[in-house]
Each structure stands twice: as C-alpha cells, then as structure tokens.
Amino acid sequence: MSTWNIEYLKPEFLTPVPSDIAISRNQPPKNIEKLAEEVGILPDELDLYGRKKAKVSLDVLKRLGDVKNGKYVVVAGITPTPLGEGKSTTTIGLVQALGAHLHKNVFACVRQPSQGPTFGIKGGAAGGGYAQVIPMEEFNLHLTGDIHAITAANNLLAAAIDARMFHEATQADDALFNRLCPKNKQGMRVMSEIQLRRLDRLGIKRVEDAEALDPEQRRRFSRLDIDADTITWNRVIDTNDRFLRGIEIGLGPNEKGHTRKAKFDIAVGSELMAILALTTSLADLRERISKIVIGSDKSGQPVTADDVGVTEALTVLMKDTVRPNLMQTLEGTPVFVHAGPFANIAHGQSSILADKVALKLVGDDGFVVTEAGFGADIGMEKFFNIKCRYSGLHPSAVVLVATVRALKMHGGGPAVTAGTPLKPEYTQENLPLLEGGCDSNLRKQIENANKFGVPVIVSVNQFASDTEAELNLVVKKAREHGAFDAVISNHWAQGGAGATDLAKSLVKATEKPNNFKFLYKLDLSLEEKIATIAREIYGADGIELSDLAKQKIETYTKQGFGQLPICMAKTQLSLSHDPSKKGAPTGFILPIRDVSASVGAGFIFPLVGDMTTMPGLNTRPCFFDITIDPVTEVIDGLF
Amino acid sequence: MSTWNIEYLKPEFLTPVPSDIAISRNQPPKNIEKLAEEVGILPDELDLYGRKKAKVSLDVLKRLGDVKNGKYVVVAGITPTPLGEGKSTTTIGLVQALGAHLHKNVFACVRQPSQGPTFGIKGGAAGGGYAQVIPMEEFNLHLTGDIHAITAANNLLAAAIDARMFHEATQADDALFNRLCPKNKQGMRVMSEIQLRRLDRLGIKRVEDAEALDPEQRRRFSRLDIDADTITWNRVIDTNDRFLRGIEIGLGPNEKGHTRKAKFDIAVGSELMAILALTTSLADLRERISKIVIGSDKSGQPVTADDVGVTEALTVLMKDTVRPNLMQTLEGTPVFVHAGPFANIAHGQSSILADKVALKLVGDDGFVVTEAGFGADIGMEKFFNIKCRYSGLHPSAVVLVATVRALKMHGGGPAVTAGTPLKPEYTQENLPLLEGGCDSNLRKQIENANKFGVPVIVSVNQFASDTEAELNLVVKKAREHGAFDAVISNHWAQGGAGATDLAKSLVKATEKPNNFKFLYKLDLSLEEKIATIAREIYGADGIELSDLAKQKIETYTKQGFGQLPICMAKTQLSLSHDPSKKGAPTGFILPIRDVSASVGAGFIFPLVGDMTTMPGLNTRPCFFDITIDPVTEVIDGLF
Known part of the structure; x- marks a missing residue:
C-alpha cells in the first residue's frame, strides 16, 4: 500500500484557543467524496x-x-x-x-x-x-442514523415481547397455534424458516405442514411462556428522560390489565449497540441478534430474539x-x-x-x-x-x-x-x-x-x-x-x-514485534474470570459475590454461557469499586452486586455497584442556550 | 420553464402482475443524482x-x-x-x-x-x-431519517416537561431561580434569549441582570406551574407498541414518588410531524414549534414549548x-x-x-x-x-x-x-x-x-x-x-x-381558470366552523357537543385559539361518524366527544369517537416472514 496523496487542511491557529465550535466552524471540511x-x-x-x-x-x-x-x-x-x-x-x-x-x-x-x-x-x-x-x-x-436504527430495532423486539405475552395470556392453545401457523391458500400450515428454527431448538423434527404436530408439540411451539420477572430486554430512547427509568406499562384499557413494571435505557445502552460494535459482517450481525437472550421461560430456559421471531426484522432495520x-x-x-x-x-x-x-x-x-x-x-x-x-x-x-x-x-x-x-x-x-x-x-x-x-x-x-x-x-x-x-x-x-x-x-x-496475550482464558469459570480481572487489574484481594450474583452465575453457566468473556460494570473514577478511593487502592474485596448477560453481544457483565442506564436533565439544561439561525443554519450554544 | 430532458425507465410488464416487491426489484432506479x-x-x-x-x-x-x-x-x-x-x-x-x-x-x-x-x-x-x-x-x-428526527425532538420536549415539573416540585423558589439564571464569571445573572422571551410573555420588562427582578417576578419566571392533568404532549416511538398506550412514569427511586399517568403515540402522530407538513421555511418551523401548547398552568394559561425552553433545540434536531x-x-x-x-x-x-x-x-x-x-x-x-x-x-x-x-x-x-x-x-x-x-x-x-x-x-x-x-x-x-x-x-x-x-x-x-374558495372563514366561532363541515361535507343535520367539548372550546377560545382552522378527527369509513353507515347518510347529528388543539401546527381537532394513536402487533406480525440475505442484502417478506 503506497502513501496516500492527501490534501491536509491548515486551520488558522489562534491564541487564546477559541471555543470548540468556533474552531470547527472556521475550518471548512473537504468534500467527503x-x-x-x-x-x-x-x-x-x-x-x-x-x-x-x-x-x-x-x-x-x-x-x-x-x-x-x-x-x-x-x-x-x-x-x-x-x-x-x-x-x-x-x-x-x-x-x-x-x-x-x-x-x-x-x-x-x-x-x-x-x-x-x-x-x-x-x-x-x-x-x-x-x-x-x-x-x-x-x-x-443524527450522523447517518445508526443510533436511530438501533432504537427502532431494540424497540421492535421489546414491543414483540409484550405483545406475545399478551396474546399467549389471552388465547387458548388452539387459537394461538392456528394464528401463529395459519393455513395458506392450499390449506397447509407452512411454517416460516424462523419458526422452523424454533422447532429445531425444541428438538421437534421439522414438518412441511404444521398440522402434523401433535397437541403437545403445538403447545410447546406456540407458548414461549416467558417469565415476566426475568425479562432483561428494556426499551430505549436517545433522550435523557429520567421519568422513564421506572415505568409501568399496559395500563391502556385494551391491554386488559396485563400490566408490568418496565424501564427505558438510553439508546446506546442497547445490547444491539454492543453487537454492532463487536460484529464482523452482516451475517454475523444476524447471528448475534438471533442469540440475544431476553429472559427465561417459566422452566428457566433462555428465551431468544429468534424465539420471539424478530431476528431478520431487526437485521433489516440495522x-x-x-x-x-x-x-x-x-x-x-x-x-x-x-x-x-x-x-x-x-x-x-x-x-x-x-x-x-x-x-x-x-x-x-x-x-x-x-x-x-x-x-x-x-x-x-x-x-x-x-x-x-x-x-x-x-x-x-x-x-x-x-x-x-x-x-x-x-x-x-x-x-x-x-x-x-x-x-x-x-x-x-x-x-x-x-x-x-x-x-x-x-x-x-x-x-x-x-x-x-x-x-x-x-x-x-x-x-x-x-x-x-x-x-x-x-x-x-x-x-x-x-x-x-x-x-x-x-x-x-x-x-x-x-x-x-x-x-x-x-x-x-510499533516497529518491533510484541507479545500480546489475553489476561484470562475463556475456559475458566465465570467467577475465576471476574476474580482474575479484580486481582490483576484493579489490585483487589479478591471478590465477594452477593447471593443474587451467585445465583445468576449458576443460571448463566447452566444455560451454557459460562465460556463468555467478562465485561465489568464498574465506576471509572477509581481502580476500586469506591469512586472516592484514588491512587492505586489495595487491601479491598470487590463486591459483585449482580451479574447480567449480553449473550448476543457475547459477554457477561458483573455489576459492581449501581450503574445508571438513563441520564436525566438538570434544572437548566443547555437547551436554554441553543440558537439556530434559520437562514445560515448556524447553531450556537449546543457545544 | 422548458420541458425536461428526462430518461424514462421502461419496466418489463408481466401478466399476471407480480408482487409489488418483485416489480420494484426488477427495475433498477436511475442514480438519483x-x-x-x-x-x-x-x-x-x-x-x-x-x-x-x-x-x-x-x-x-x-x-x-x-x-x-x-x-x-x-x-x-x-x-x-x-x-x-x-x-x-x-x-x-x-x-x-x-x-x-x-x-x-x-x-x-x-x-x-x-x-x-x-x-x-x-x-x-x-x-x-x-x-x-x-x-x-x-x-x-428510515428514508433520510426525518421521522427519527421528529421522534428525537418530540421526546426531548416530553422529557423536559417532566424534568421541569420535578425540579419545580423539589426546589424552593430561590434555588430554582438561581439554577435557571446562574451567575456568570462577571457575577451577573444574564438570561438567554429564550428566557427573555418568557419575560416578554409575562409582561415583565427585560433586564440585563436577572438579579434586578423582584421575588414575585422571579417566582413567576421560574415556575411554569404546569397542571399535570392538562398535559397533552405525549412521548412518541415509531414502533407498534400497544403496551405503551397507557403507562405510569416516574417510578424510579430517584424520582421520589413524582409519578404520573402518560402515554406514547406512534411517531407520525406527533404534532411536530403536522408542523413539518405545514411549515413554509426553517424560520416558520421554529416559529410554529415555539407556539406548541403542551398543556395549561394551574391558572389556566397555556404553557408553550418556548416556556419550557426547547424551541431552538427542537429546531436544531429537525x-x-x-x-x-x-x-x-x-x-x-x-x-x-x-x-x-x-x-x-x-x-x-x-x-x-x-x-x-x-x-x-x-x-x-x-x-x-x-x-x-x-x-x-x-x-x-x-x-x-x-x-x-x-x-x-x-x-x-x-x-x-x-x-x-x-x-x-x-x-x-x-x-x-x-x-x-x-x-x-x-x-x-x-x-x-x-x-x-x-x-x-x-x-x-x-x-x-x-x-x-x-x-x-x-x-x-x-x-x-x-x-x-x-x-x-x-x-x-x-x-x-x-x-x-x-x-x-x-x-x-x-x-x-x-x-x-x-x-x-x-x-x-386544468386548462381553464377555476373559482377555488374555502368552505369557511376563520373568523367564525369554533363551533360554527365545526358545524359547517358537518353539514356541508358530511351531510349532518347539525352537531352535538359533549360537555367536555364545550368546555374545551371555551378554553381554547379564551386562550386565543378560536381563529384556527378545524381538523376533524373522524372515521374515514363513513361520511358520518358511524363506520357502518355507508352511502351518503342523512338525518344524523354529529357527536363531538372532545376537542384538542395543535396550536403549533395551527389547527383545532374535534374528536368524533375514539381515535387510536398507537397501533399494536397482532399474534403473528409479518416479521415472522421477513428474511434478509446477508450478502446481497435482498429483503423478502416485508412488503
């Protein structure tokens, strides 16, 4: 690869250094083409x-x-x-x-x-x-709309989860199955590919006509049987809206009392954003989306985005x-x-x-x-x-x-x-x-x-x-x-x-070769991986798992996610879990309050303390200072 | 203006007519440039x-x-x-x-x-x-992201309303005023232009240093005093999510019990979308946004987007x-x-x-x-x-x-x-x-x-x-x-x-001139305008206003919105209010259940019956049929 022939821009350097937006505005960019x-x-x-x-x-x-x-x-x-x-x-x-x-x-x-x-x-x-x-x-x-696309995809899955629970709760087995697998013009109940994949996961042999399934197979296929208390898939919005941190949904009269406590996160907190950051192709994106675990069913098995039926729709949106x-x-x-x-x-x-x-x-x-x-x-x-x-x-x-x-x-x-x-x-x-x-x-x-x-x-x-x-x-x-x-x-x-x-x-x-190596092997247990990071990187003496954390680790391990890498959710204001401890603290035990999983993205995230996933607006947000000139479109006060 | 020199495309016409997506896919578009x-x-x-x-x-x-x-x-x-x-x-x-x-x-x-x-x-x-x-x-x-931009703008206003009510409810007059008008490095409380406009509307003379305001003026400036029961500004999302039709917000521990019943509409139901459709320039867009009425204060006066302080921020987003x-x-x-x-x-x-x-x-x-x-x-x-x-x-x-x-x-x-x-x-x-x-x-x-x-x-x-x-x-x-x-x-x-x-x-x-005229003059009363449409266009004998509708008409007229045109919210399945009445029904009285206002967009909308503003997902949404080929990016099953 030869050296690029590139026109460098020559910004005018002023002292004192002007505001960021003034500097940005004073230097016209090259046409991106x-x-x-x-x-x-x-x-x-x-x-x-x-x-x-x-x-x-x-x-x-x-x-x-x-x-x-x-x-x-x-x-x-x-x-x-x-x-x-x-x-x-x-x-x-x-x-x-x-x-x-x-x-x-x-x-x-x-x-x-x-x-x-x-x-x-x-x-x-x-x-x-x-x-x-x-x-x-x-x-x-806005940029090119990537976050908006993620928001749309995230919320389609969220809407699909609640709609599915509602339809399962309000329909008898027959009605539910017949609606999920309607007869086509030839009178056959042909399942779509994503429905056939659910059969695969249930260990039921694929059929050309779903009419061939017995009542028990139909019931297992039709009922995701999601345990509402285990749902980890939140809705998202790219707005600082603190009043959506805790909400109750389903209060409309047509939802017939099927209410549920839920929450919104900021859009970049969506697992889909982590997936986008870690994916290596469109095919891999689709694969990771299919693996997203949104919660468990009432028997403790993970329920995936593929079970809900939205894998391809989310991929289309993204x-x-x-x-x-x-x-x-x-x-x-x-x-x-x-x-x-x-x-x-x-x-x-x-x-x-x-x-x-x-x-x-x-x-x-x-x-x-x-x-x-x-x-x-x-x-x-x-x-x-x-x-x-x-x-x-x-x-x-x-x-x-x-x-x-x-x-x-x-x-x-x-x-x-x-x-x-x-x-x-x-x-x-x-x-x-x-x-x-x-x-x-x-x-x-x-x-x-x-x-x-x-x-x-x-x-x-x-x-x-x-x-x-x-x-x-x-x-x-x-x-x-x-x-x-x-x-x-x-x-x-x-x-x-x-x-x-x-x-x-x-x-x-960078001129000499180096000896890059990972800190831990994936085949260690989840607890060992967490402890390795805590000891080696944070300087802790060890970790202490809450009962909840222990139980979640057990569940995730049982569900087959024990081989995932660890993504610590810890304050960045200290090497330890306590933001007030500066320098290089020692002699502490890192407490793990809870453990969650982003199976589609491909990591387990232990929670060290509370993590805000929805920022708020203070009494005087910067929007009071924003102006836009409607003729020149020059924006002030935003940056 | 001369006739365009334009290359017309020649799609291949097949019988029977293929599916819409097949036709679309078989005809490559010209480069849009x-x-x-x-x-x-x-x-x-x-x-x-x-x-x-x-x-x-x-x-x-x-x-x-x-x-x-x-x-x-x-x-x-x-x-x-x-x-x-x-x-x-x-x-x-x-x-x-x-x-x-x-x-x-x-x-x-x-x-x-x-x-x-x-x-x-x-x-x-x-x-x-x-x-x-x-x-x-x-x-x-997605198109070019217009609906996403509207969603972002709509929800910033919604978040700002609830955050403002929260901050007003949890802060004493002094603290609130001092935060809204902080001292700058020179020790002066300089108000931003949007804050000065609020002074104008309150009939308080503009000041260089807000320190000059007396306590009563400070209180009036700082407290929008929104009556939560009158808020008509809903959050929106571009997803069919029936569980957001009725929600309770503010259930997070940090919101200290300041809960409220609220709802989400589908994004295109945002008044901002109506504004975009009716605006004539970026300056006009900003003007219409500033006039949006989000509800009333406890004394019955309209509270606007400009009072909340977001006019320019919403314009920037849009x-x-x-x-x-x-x-x-x-x-x-x-x-x-x-x-x-x-x-x-x-x-x-x-x-x-x-x-x-x-x-x-x-x-x-x-x-x-x-x-x-x-x-x-x-x-x-x-x-x-x-x-x-x-x-x-x-x-x-x-x-x-x-x-x-x-x-x-x-x-x-x-x-x-x-x-x-x-x-x-x-x-x-x-x-x-x-x-x-x-x-x-x-x-x-x-x-x-x-x-x-x-x-x-x-x-x-x-x-x-x-x-x-x-x-x-x-x-x-x-x-x-x-x-x-x-x-x-x-x-x-x-x-x-x-x-x-x-x-x-x-x-x-179109070759001969015509005599275009409006059906009604704007200076008629709201009730007369509604009745004119009902009689002349629908064939009704007259209208019947509910008590709520009467009261809302009185409020809007008092607030100065009586001169706006009328945007009827009526079923399209009949000329009357009853979808089952086909043909050209006569001999009916059109019932007006409620009346609302989109002051920014510039119309009053009487509600004839219930209007759904958030669609739902049925038991088997089309997402089960959607596929995307990750190499060719060809989408099937969506259209």
Whole structure:
C-alpha cells in the first residue's frame, strides 16, 4: 500500500484557543467524496450522506483482503477526574500528527456519541481545541442514523415481547397455534424458516405442514411462556428522560390489565449497540441478534430474539449500520465514527468493522488509532479481552493519556467536581501531590498495560496551567514505572504539530514485534474470570459475590454461557469499586452486586455497584442556550 | 420553464402482475443524482443519501422565485372499504402517465409512511403494481431519517416537561431561580434569549441582570406551574407498541414518588410531524414549534414549548427535515416523499414545502400531483381548508378515486373486511348495487369537491374482476353527478400507459381558470366552523357537543385559539361518524366527544369517537416472514 496523496487542511491557529465550535466552524471540511478518493475508497464503495459524511461499504475488506494490516493502536487513560482527561482529543491530535505532519497513512476510529446527553450538558464528543472531528454538528447530531436504527430495532423486539405475552395470556392453545401457523391458500400450515428454527431448538423434527404436530408439540411451539420477572430486554430512547427509568406499562384499557413494571435505557445502552460494535459482517450481525437472550421461560430456559421471531426484522432495520461512517479531522485526515456502546454496562469501544476496514485502507506502513472508553482499567482491559478477542486483531501499542491534574488528585489532592472551580493545588505547581499520583495510579495503569505484552507510551496531555517541572516529572516517572516512552503533548492548542513527538515515539514503539496475550482464558469459570480481572487489574484481594450474583452465575453457566468473556460494570473514577478511593487502592474485596448477560453481544457483565442506564436533565439544561439561525443554519450554544 | 430532458425507465410488464416487491426489484432506479439534474436541481441544492434518495435544498424556492407555479392537483378518494381503493397507486400511475407518456414536467408529492406498522402487517405504502415509488425498501425504511428526527425532538420536549415539573416540585423558589439564571464569571445573572422571551410573555420588562427582578417576578419566571392533568404532549416511538398506550412514569427511586399517568403515540402522530407538513421555511418551523401548547398552568394559561425552553433545540434536531426527499417512480419520473402526519388526529397530507419546490421545478406548463389521506370528506376537505390556506397555493383540479368494489358497498353490498374473502357481490357483475353507490357516496363526494370551486375528475381504478358494463356505469354516473370528467384507469397493471386517458382529461380540466374558495372563514366561532363541515361535507343535520367539548372550546377560545382552522378527527369509513353507515347518510347529528388543539401546527381537532394513536402487533406480525440475505442484502417478506 503506497502513501496516500492527501490534501491536509491548515486551520488558522489562534491564541487564546477559541471555543470548540468556533474552531470547527472556521475550518471548512473537504468534500467527503474527495477524502474518500484520497484514502483509496472506490466510488462504488461510498454512500454519501450529504457532503460531509459517508458510509463505506464492507466490500473494502474483500477487495483489500491481501493487503497487510496497518499498526493498531489503542488510546486509553489513567483513572480520570470527573472532568475527563482528553482521550478523544489525544486520539484526534495523534492522527493529525501522524498524518498531516509525519505523512503516514492513518485513520482514527472513534465512537458515535449519544445524542441524548448533548441536549443536557453542553459539550460535544468530537475531541476539542485544535484536535477535533469536523463538522462537529454533524458528528453530534443524527450522523447517518445508526443510533436511530438501533432504537427502532431494540424497540421492535421489546414491543414483540409484550405483545406475545399478551396474546399467549389471552388465547387458548388452539387459537394461538392456528394464528401463529395459519393455513395458506392450499390449506397447509407452512411454517416460516424462523419458526422452523424454533422447532429445531425444541428438538421437534421439522414438518412441511404444521398440522402434523401433535397437541403437545403445538403447545410447546406456540407458548414461549416467558417469565415476566426475568425479562432483561428494556426499551430505549436517545433522550435523557429520567421519568422513564421506572415505568409501568399496559395500563391502556385494551391491554386488559396485563400490566408490568418496565424501564427505558438510553439508546446506546442497547445490547444491539454492543453487537454492532463487536460484529464482523452482516451475517454475523444476524447471528448475534438471533442469540440475544431476553429472559427465561417459566422452566428457566433462555428465551431468544429468534424465539420471539424478530431476528431478520431487526437485521433489516440495522442493515445499513454495519458500514462505518467516514468523517475527517480538523487537518483533513480520515476518521471512522462507528458504534458507541455504553462504557458502564457494555464494553465502550468503537466498532471492530471500522478498525478492520481502516487497517486495510492504511496498509502495512499505516496506523489505525482507536479509543477505549473510561479509564484503562476498564476501557483498555475490555479492548484487549473482549474486542481484540472477537476481532482477532493484534494490537501494536497502547497510548496512555495522563494529566497533571488527575495525577495530583491521585496523589491526595482535594476532590475535583464538575461545575466547581478547581482548588489551588491544581492551578499552581505542586510536585509532591503529582509524584504521589505518578507512583500510584500511573504506575498501576502502566503495569496493567504491560501485563498484555504490548508497549505503552504515556502521553502527558498538557494544560495551560501545567509547569515545565510538573510535565517533566510525569515523563520521568512514567519511564521509571515501565512505560516504553513518555511524551508531552499539546495538540489541544497546536493540533497535530503539538503531538508530533508523541507520534514519533509511537512509530518507534510499533516497529518491533510484541507479545500480546489475553489476561484470562475463556475456559475458566465465570467467577475465576471476574476474580482474575479484580486481582490483576484493579489490585483487589479478591471478590465477594452477593447471593443474587451467585445465583445468576449458576443460571448463566447452566444455560451454557459460562465460556463468555467478562465485561465489568464498574465506576471509572477509581481502580476500586469506591469512586472516592484514588491512587492505586489495595487491601479491598470487590463486591459483585449482580451479574447480567449480553449473550448476543457475547459477554457477561458483573455489576459492581449501581450503574445508571438513563441520564436525566438538570434544572437548566443547555437547551436554554441553543440558537439556530434559520437562514445560515448556524447553531450556537449546543457545544 | 422548458420541458425536461428526462430518461424514462421502461419496466418489463408481466401478466399476471407480480408482487409489488418483485416489480420494484426488477427495475433498477436511475442514480438519483442524474434524476436531480434532469429536473433542474443544481448540484449545490442536492444532498445525497446513498444513490437512490436525496434531500433537496429550499434554495430552489429562491432561485426559481420568478418562475410561475405549475398546475396543482390533489388526489382524493370516495369513502373507502377497509382495503383501500388505490389513491397512492393512482397518484403514482397518473404522474407516470403525465411524465413518461405525455412528456409533461411532473412531480408526485407523497407522504413518508410510518415504519412501525411496516413490521406489523405486510405491505408498503409506495403505490402498487406498475405504479410505484422505487426502491420500495428505501421508501419504507428510515428514508433520510426525518421521522427519527421528529421522534428525537418530540421526546426531548416530553422529557423536559417532566424534568421541569420535578425540579419545580423539589426546589424552593430561590434555588430554582438561581439554577435557571446562574451567575456568570462577571457575577451577573444574564438570561438567554429564550428566557427573555418568557419575560416578554409575562409582561415583565427585560433586564440585563436577572438579579434586578423582584421575588414575585422571579417566582413567576421560574415556575411554569404546569397542571399535570392538562398535559397533552405525549412521548412518541415509531414502533407498534400497544403496551405503551397507557403507562405510569416516574417510578424510579430517584424520582421520589413524582409519578404520573402518560402515554406514547406512534411517531407520525406527533404534532411536530403536522408542523413539518405545514411549515413554509426553517424560520416558520421554529416559529410554529415555539407556539406548541403542551398543556395549561394551574391558572389556566397555556404553557408553550418556548416556556419550557426547547424551541431552538427542537429546531436544531429537525433542521434537515425541512428539505424534501427526492425519489423516483417505476418509470423514472421524480417524486418527493416528505412528511406523513396521521390522517386521524392530524391533517394527513404531504408537505407544503415539497409541493412548493415541485411547483417551481415543473414550471407553469408542468404538474404537481399530491395525495390527500383518507376519504375526500376528510382528506380533500383538510387539503383545501388547512393545507391550501397555510400555503396560499391555488389548486387546479381534484382527482377522485373510485372503485366498483367500494361503490357496491355504498349501494348496500355486504360488509368488506380485511383478511376475509370478498363476497360474490364484489366478484361478479352487480349493476344495481353499483348504481346505488354512484347515486349516494360518489354523488356526495363529487358535490363536496364542487363546493370548493375546483373541477373534479373521477378516476375509476380498474380491478381485474370489474366488468365493462360496471366500469362504464361509473363513468356515466360520475358525469351526471357533476364531475368535469370520469375516466377508467388501469395503471396498476399497465403503469403510466394505463393512466394516459386520465392524464389527458386532467390536462384539459386544468386548462381553464377555476373559482377555488374555502368552505369557511376563520373568523367564525369554533363551533360554527365545526358545524359547517358537518353539514356541508358530511351531510349532518347539525352537531352535538359533549360537555367536555364545550368546555374545551371555551378554553381554547379564551386562550386565543378560536381563529384556527378545524381538523376533524373522524372515521374515514363513513361520511358520518358511524363506520357502518355507508352511502351518503342523512338525518344524523354529529357527536363531538372532545376537542384538542395543535396550536403549533395551527389547527383545532374535534374528536368524533375514539381515535387510536398507537397501533399494536397482532399474534403473528409479518416479521415472522421477513428474511434478509446477508450478502446481497435482498429483503423478502416485508412488503
């Protein structure tokens, strides 16, 4: 694969750095068709969605099947403050450096943000400063409709579950069977393929005419017999709507008193989003959807989306979502924005498909930089143990983002709270606090990365108030604690030019082969896998399973899901389960409150504490500040 | 405007006529970019969404401002059977005839179908047989995301209402005010523009620093004081989910017992969809959104979307929806698919903007054919009295679709029920029943059209079982009852070639000026307007208002909404309120059960009987038959 002939954009760098939206608006993007051509995407492989975004066909994978993959880099972070430490910004800054400054073929692969929170708290998720995906309005609103398609598919399954329970509850066996398998014009009850698959699972021989089934077979086929108390499939909506966290449904007069407690999650919390992020083709998407477990029947057997009959319908609704969405950075390098599963109850990674397509497009001298949500103890661990396991891709390096601010917090600094001014410890030089953070959290996160056998480069994300002594201390300490290298990076203020040292160091790190390995084998028991992560990555002495967790583990193991990898649902604000414990806590037992399963996506997720799956709106959401000029369509106040 | 140089498609006509999806799939569409160029849309005015659909910029209206509008034709129908009588198919067949056969510049403007029902009962809404919009998968699934954008906007307002009530209920005056108007870095409480507009409405003088407001002013500003029992703004979802027809919300522990009964409607039932269909620009969209009334406060005053603070946020979410979506017919003529408000609680018309853009593109020798949902007593009446009133467009002709089947029903034939075989009266020649239908329902619908001063052409939509004597009888009777002309049309089997007689007759009808007038003046009282429609269009002796309806009329009149036009929510299965009364019933009083308002859209809707706003899934929805080939992406069983 030769080096791309690509026109880099030259944003005007201003001091002080303007607002993100002002920077985005001041730099017109290239026509996306032009960028696609520059990076070797054929016209037939491109579906435009306006002029600034496009979907890329998976045909690329077949066409470039013989091309060697590029280097595969994950950006993770130390345990952050609630303000975030700049992983997205580093990801974008790094690709701007690799591309526009070192002239490497490079793709960034990032997650699509949920639209809901965008209208709650001001701020987009497209990076920041001079390291951004542009145009940020397009990035943050609707994109190409993938989340909307997931919402539609998720809710069709939810509606089908409740409608089916209702019809089963209100119809006698005969009526139910006759409606599910009506006679055709020839007088035969011909089952559809998805109904025949249910026969297979029930161990009933396929029949040409369902009339041949005996009454007991008919009953078993017709009655999913879902135990309403076990349903884990929630409805979703891409809106911060706290009043849907707990609802009762079926109160309409025509539902005849068949009410049920239920809830809505935010759309990106749908298992379908996790599936999209982990799938490897449309056929695989369909396969994973068919395996979704929505709950158990009254005899304790899992009930799947295929049993409900919606596998193909959901695949139809999601068929366009598998193609990654092409956008660009502020300096005109390519970005795939694709999938955005929740990092708290899912694995929080962008899609395998985007990474795979990008790795082929950049070729073996090129780079693909992908971001792992949450702190490295969660995001990086899941990237390796779940995402790389399913993709089969071999990572070349970890970039670990650290900030002086967060490290001071880990060294014992006062609490950092969103919406409150920072204490002087954070705005003035304080080497002792900083050193404490380096020797605890930074050290542990570097050690964690090294456990996977992949070189780690610490990127010190420079803030205006950081002193030279502080920045240099982090670099020195990171190297001492086992990082391949540590580099100060100032992409927020300088774009790719501010991250060229980081980029050069990364190139070096990826030049030699590494010894990537998973942390645990899948054939360990679920409990052993959870305990391994808790001990090795979090520094716990062990785990303590609640009775509920024990029972769920037993059920999932019995149902045949014991071989799945683990997706921990834990706070990212501490290596432990307690957000107030900073640094690198030791001497604690990790409590597992509950355990759930996303069988379609392919993981078991233990719940460490309560995880919110539906954000709310505060008293003064940012929508009060939003304006749109109806002539120019310029939006203000949203980001 | 000169005649377009357009490549017409030549579908292969087979006998017997294959399934709709087979016909659609056998005819590859032109690249939509090519069609856009053919009909005079500039590249800068086009945003592609893949290769088969595109959005067209409203800049066309400005660029072609001096071009005289084309002829404006509405397709309506007699009172239908539950099976439908082919308005969409006639609309598409007619433009295929006008375009591909008479070589006129012509656009069809049709509604976007709701995606929800698509997965319940098999069948698309893109016409049928050889008169279709293609490709039908694209037409029926997602399109360009307009309905998804409406869903997001609708639900943001809903979430904001409940969150606001919660915050008002749980915070003291001071805390609430201070959060709504926080101090900026300079220590000033600067209100945003949308907050200043609320001051205007409260009659409080605008202030630079909200600190200047006295406690009573602060309280009035901060407390919307919504009366929960009056809230008419429901959440929506584009899924047939009957269990959301009646729900209780706020049952989560963090909502502290602030529960409330609520409901979901199907997405196209959102007032925002009606607004999209009636708006004339992005600025007008924003204006209409600001006026949406979501309920009343405890003193009986209307509370608006602007009071809640979401006007601009909703406009941002919907900004792309105002651009009409370009697709094509089976014979390669252009179609706008744009907006699809419910015909039962809203006005059931495609968008004013699509019609306006199309009327400029076709030029003064050209034609725009638009479809009115439901029977003519509802659809046509609303087209004239609501849509044309807001657009200012002057209609040139009405095409009234009639079928032998429906006319026999009106003449006293047995009941026609979906899913049950037709009785012999409908499959064998029966002139007496047919004549009875012609002399009742057909006569009345023709007379109704003539009341608006616009020529009406009856299109007899030919079915395979119709005899020549039957078809000729309808033509003869229609002319006797005052139609400008009546023509037999066979577009379903023959495409545009089957509708050329209809098209020629239409051209003649539109050649002479007409005397279009509204049925009622807006300055009549709400009750008088309702009674006028009931008497003049339905043939009622008068109306009877329930106590609730009387009280609502009084409230809306007091609130200043008495000057709005009327959007009747009535069954389309009879000219009366009773679906079993066929023909042209007389001697009845129309009962008005309730009255509601869509102030943003701009109409009052009286409820005649119960209107379902959320469909359900039956025991065996069509999703059991759906398949998708993961390699070719060919979908079966959906349509």
